[in-house]
Amino acid sequence: MSDKKQDELLIDHNHDGVDRRGFLKCMAWAGTGTLCVISGGVLKSFSLSRSFNSGGLDDLDAAAGKGELQFVQISDSHMGFNKPANQDVAGTLKAAVEKIKALPNAPEFLLHTGDISHLSKPEEFDAVDQILKDTGKEVFFVPGEHDVLNDEGRQFLDRYGKGSSGAGWRSFDKNGVHFVGLVNVMNLKAGGLGTLGAEQLEWLEKDLQSRSKSTPIVIFAHIPLWSVYPQWGWGTDDATQALSYVKGFGSVTVLNGHIHQIMQKVEGNVTFHTAASTAFPQPAPGTADSPGPMKVPAEQLRKVLGITDVKFVRGQNALAVVDSNLV
Amino acid sequence: MKNIIRIFVFALLLLAAFSFAVVKGESNYAVAQAAPGEVEVKIDNFSFGPQSLSVSSGTKVTWKNRDDIPHTVVSTEGVFKSRVLDTDETFSFTFDKPGTYAYFCSVHPKMTGQVVVK
Secondary structure (H helix, E strand, C coil): CCHHHHHHHCCECCCCCCCHHHHHHHHCCCCCCEEEEEECCEEEEEEHHHHHHHCCCHHHHHHHHCCCEEEEEECCCCECCCCCCCCCHHHHHHHHHHHHHCCCCCCCEEEECCCCECCCCHHHHHHHHHHHHCCCCEEEECCCHHHCCCCCCHHHHHHHCCCCECCCEEEEEECCEEEEECCCECCCCCCCCEECCHHHHHHHHHHHHCCCCCCCEEEECCCCCCCCEHHHCECECCHHHHHHCCCCCCCEEEEECCCCCCEEEEECCEEEEECCCCCCCCCCCCCCCCCCCCCCCHHHHHHCCEEEEEEEECCCCEEEEEEEECC | CHHHHHHHHHHHHHHHHHHHHHHHHHHHHHHHHCCCCEEEEEEECCEEECCEEEECCCEEEEEEECCCCCECCEECCCCCECCCECCCCEEEEEECCCEEEEEECCCCCCCEEEEEEC
């Protein structure tokens, strides 16, 4: 991990007692796996290897073991991509599925945060569906920009939009946690970033108004809902408006994809997290001429791809986010 | 009677095909006459090169995607719109009227460009 990327991640607007060293550990590249716990607004972080070696996470492991909800986020499968950065995206997606199946506590469902396909081709979606079927789990999808090419997202809606509104946004409850899937890849404007649009914002405001402030909220969308690196389009123009609706909620977790690398930020009551891709890595912000696919030596590829495992434990008001690679 | 109908239908089809060929031929001729040049815009590293292109009226501009990621070429005023272009795919548009034509990639809207037609 580059120094630049660490700097990018060290923004702590909250001054909530997270010490610099602890935060850095949390930001360690997921090659070793990281575990982050948000408890009562305080983020604690541990490297997975350390926790396994020293047993320093006994309390947390015990809590997670009896956790009331566990789910997995996967992202950016880009089925159909066949360029040098990864000529076997089906193989790495299968590796992700094996990783999910090997989790000590089976997840209840999966979230896919978009770019399921590379070119919105029916056979690409078919291939992903076939591979994910092996998990035996329900999958909730939000589209990435690669899933709505040429047809304004009609195919995405036909395949994955059941029970959703508009361009595919939706909310649902699982074990007392309120999940909101947002679509920020439609009707993009020249020179702009991701867009949610007035209709979706209005829906979101109403959706959240009816929830008690103690309800844990998980928002998932493809393009980051925080300004990661606008120069590369890594942000959402009207995210500030959307996030104004979660003010006052005790626990808000925002899960995104799109940037093919793990990043986290805590801002007030909101924890932002981006997942690794299952297909290919992209460069850290500003470290290359463009955000195009990054070619790494073949033996390193699976170290920079991954899945995200999230646990919610009631009573502890804690949401644990664990990234693991595909090695 | 059936045979007569068949012949009649055949004749109609032949006539239709012939008229279509004539119309098509004429339009090809018109385009060829009005196309003094062709220019290529490269799509590379998530940018259009050149970002601003000046051409004379009637020039055919071809965009070629050299990235590993698909892009589109979409006029902000709705004048032209490509399908998604995978690596090495192209899209062409012939500019017949003077003016400034702003466009962008609808997949990566930070990518913008313009064609100035004189």
